[in-house]
Amino acid sequence: MLQADRVVHTTCPYCGVGCQVDLHIRDEHIFRVEGRFDNRVNFGQLCVKGRFGYDYVHAPDRLRHPLMRASRSEDFAPVPWDKALDVVAGRLREIRERYGPRSIAFLTSAKCTNEENYLLQKFARAVIGTNTVDHCARL
Numbered sequence: 001m002l003q004a005d006r007v008v009h010t011t012c013p014y015c016g017v018g019c020q021v022d023l024h025i026r027d028e029h030i031f032r033v034e035g036r037f038d039n040r041v042n043f044g045q046l047c048v049k050g051r052f053g054y055d056y057v058h059a060p061d062r063l064r065h066p067l068m069r070a071s072r073s074e075d076f077a078p079v080p081w082d083k084a085l086d087v088v089a090g091r092l093r094e095i096r097e098r099y100g101p102r103s104i105a106f107l108t109s110a111k112c113t114n115e116e117n118y119l120l121q122k123f124a125r126a127v128i129g130t131n132t133v134d135h136c137a138r139l
């Protein structure tokens, strides 16, 4: 059996259940995933995504930076996170001032952790001022 250089204990990234996994890594590549038994979330069990769905980690076309385009006729190009976040914050501020906070809605994802989903609804309600928050699991 192939031996790992190291084993990383982490949380499955696919949904908010939060199953605990061990990633077996050799030459900086994940080659095996096992569910951990020492927790009360998944007791060592994993669904098919959590067990086998890790090819994307090493995919050559994986997005690693935000992409923006200067106009609709131009191609997307990588930009630093600070710049992308400034643009998004500026557009949210502009829309809220022009049309009011209820003109903005937030849709979050089951692929986020419960904590990330909590933060997004808190941001929507406390910072933007809208209760229009939904989740892909309701679609």
Ligand code: SF4
Pocket (backbone or CB within 6 Å): 012, 013, 014, 015, 016, 017, 018, 019, 042, 045, 046, 047, 048, 049, 050, 051
């Ligand atoms: S995708 Fe599957 S393995 Fe991963 S946290 Fe959700 S239920 Fe657990």
